Amino acid sequence: MSDENKLSAEIRTEFGKGFARRLRAAGKTPAVLYGHGTEPQHLALPAHELGLIVRTANAVIDLDIDGAEQRALVKDVQRDPVRQIIEHVDLVVVKRGEKFVVDVPYITEGESFAGTIHTLSATAIRVEAEATSIPDHIVVDIEGREDGQHVYAKDLALPEGVVLADDPELVVVTISTPSASADDEADAAEGEAAEGAAE
8 A cells, every 4th residue: 555545534523514614624524434333433534635545446545543543445435516526435444355346447448440439338347356456447458349249247357356246248348330320321422423423
């Protein structure tokens, strides 16, 4: 775990929207830490540093809570839909060796066969992994794939220690050839007619 993912957390004893607004105005973000049958801990985290960390899905944070160290997985991030500031964060206690089922984004790599396009059927795939082994994203290789081909969840090359927790038959990418629109066909016909008239 890099130092970048270490945060000092303050225990909150006040609650409510008014207090949360004052906290955010002071450059801090309200958070709650729960899990393993422990009492939920209400925390205040430094907003800027937290914002950098949660840019990555399923981030793991090493918290210093009044001198006590605790590793936590970012479970949910609530943002203001207009200003996009982080309003609240849910954290889950992480124990050594514990595995989590999480949704991991996937991206494509390579180029499908000339003239084809690829369509993603979702934005993430569900996997099981230890908190410290959760990948930032999963790469789907589409190099040279042809029209009509599908990439299934079972086809994905997952990093070591990561196990598929989704339906193996789930289609994640489809390769297809875009059909010419009626306007394109009309333009082509007009072009041919113009060429014929010019001859």
